[in-house]
Amino acid sequence: MLRTHGKHMEPSNKSSAAAGRRILMGAFALLHLLVIVGLVLLALDRPRIAFVRSGTILEEYAGIQEARRIIERQSQSRQANLDTLRLDYESMRKEFDRQHSDLDQGELRAHQSLLRRKEEQLQQYHQAIARQSREAEEEVTRNVLARINTNIQRFGREQGYDIILGTLSAGNLLFGEDALDITDQVLDHLNTLYRPGQHEKLH
Secondary structure, eight states, X not given: OHHHHHHHHHHHHHXXXXXXXXXXXXXXXXXXXXXXXXXXXXXXXSOOEEEEEHHHHHHHOHHHHXXXXXXXXXXXXXXXXXXXXXXXXXXXXXXXXXXXXXXXXXXXXXXXXXXXXXXXHHHHHHHHHHHHHHHHHHHHHHHHHHXXXXXXXXXXXXXXXXXXXXXXXXXXXXXXXXXXXXXXXXXXXXXXXXXXXXTGGGO
């Protein structure tokens, strides 16, 4: 009876072993599937990051270049006016020096007063054009940077980027793979969107 009972148990042991193997294989398959799903989710959740070289953008963006030309024309015009005032003042002062000995006290005081007014006008105009040039540069810098930022944000959204960093030669980014550098693409995008004459209001 005992042997008979033992013989009856052999199929049960084999069946249990096979079931254990199937469970183990299923567990491995499930684990493998979970690893694959996890890697896919990790890849999907990983932010898409790139950077641009800000110095290159600011040097080669067509909007910056046109704005600088306009500011330079304005500066030359103001400088021409200043030079005219300076020549007038120098001419008047030389004439005063030449006639100085022939003038009476009343004429001398009148000429001295006129020279002082001319000199004050010259100094005031010099200060004014310096202020105007500074304000024009600040205005164009604000406008151009605002346009650059807006267009880069639009580019980033259209291209599916989560983060686009701007770097300078002395910036915080110490290293970045070349594949992450999208300066040329961004610059092409900015110059394509730019239309000449957008800074004419600065005249």
